[in-house]
Amino acid sequence: MAIAQEFWIGDDHHPIDLVESLASDHQWEFDRVTDDQIAMAVEGLWRSYAITLSWSPQDETLRLICTFEMEPPEMRQAALCDLLNRVNDQVWSGAFSFWSEQKLMVWRYGLILAGGAVAGAGQLNRMISDAITCCERFYPAFQLVAWADRDPAEAMKVAMSEAWGRA
Numbered sequence: 001m002a003i004a005q006e007f008w009i010g011d012d013h014h015p016i017d018l019v020e021s022l023a024s025d026h027q028w029e030f031d032r033v034t035d036d037q038i039a040m041a042v043e044g045l046w047r048s049y050a051i052t053l054s055w056s057p058q059d060e061t062l063r064l065i066c067t068f069e070m071e072p073p074e075m076r077q078a079a080l081c082d083l084l085n086r087v088n089d090q091v092w093s094g095a096f097s098f099w100s101e102q103k104l105m106v107w108r109y110g111l112i113l114a115g116g117a118v119a120g121a122g123q124l125n126r127m128i129s130d131a132i133t134c135c136e137r138f139y140p141a142f143q144l145v146a147w148a149d150r151d152p153a154e155a156m157k158v159a160m161s162e163a164w165g166r167a
Contacts, residue, residue, distance in 0.1 A: 013118070015053070015062050015118075015119045016032070016036055016037065018120075018124050019040075020032055020038055021121070022124060022128070026042075029041040033052075036054060036057070037052065037054040039052045040052075042132055044132055046136055046139040049066050049132055049135055051064065051128060051131060052064070053065075059112075060112060060114045061112050062111040062119060062127075063110050063111075064094075064107075064110075064111070064131055065108055066106070066135055068105050068135060068139075070104065070146065072145075072146035076146050079151070079152055080146055086153070087141065090159070091134055093130045093134075094107055094109035094134065096134075105142060109130070111123075111127060140158045141159045144158060
């Protein structure tokens with residue numbers, strides 16, 4: 001996901017304004033829910049992901065939540081929790097959780113911008129890109145554990161590490 005530097009306007013730009021510019025540039029469907037929240041739909045290789053970014057001035061935190069529907073059989077939820085622990089050990093920039101009531105797999109990340117720190121467009125683009133990349137990377141493992149009765153350790157083998165270079 002390349003980004004044009006033209007989005008960086010100045011120090012006083014609201015982070016959700018920048019996200020809206022990114023969404024528009026990438027031609028993602030989006031809805032500016034409030035001044036401090038935006039919801040987007042981003043198409044991945046495996047599925048479409050719902051991404052919400054919310055700015056909390058009180059906490060000085062920009063929260064990103066990326067979700068996709070997942071309805072594993074109840075008897076596989078313990079194995080799915082085991083897999084989530086294994087997956088979260090492999091990622092640095094956020095964490096997965098499963099919201100069973102909503103039947104959603106969730107990637108969460110919070111960017112703390114305390115003391116007047118400002119997020120640039122490149123940083124916001126990276127947050128969104130990392131969320132989608134992590135969902136895409138581990139989606140097959142989630143499916144194997146939920147639907148193919150695979151052991152979590154075995155399912156982790158299908159999650160590709162980041163590829164470097166060219167073949």
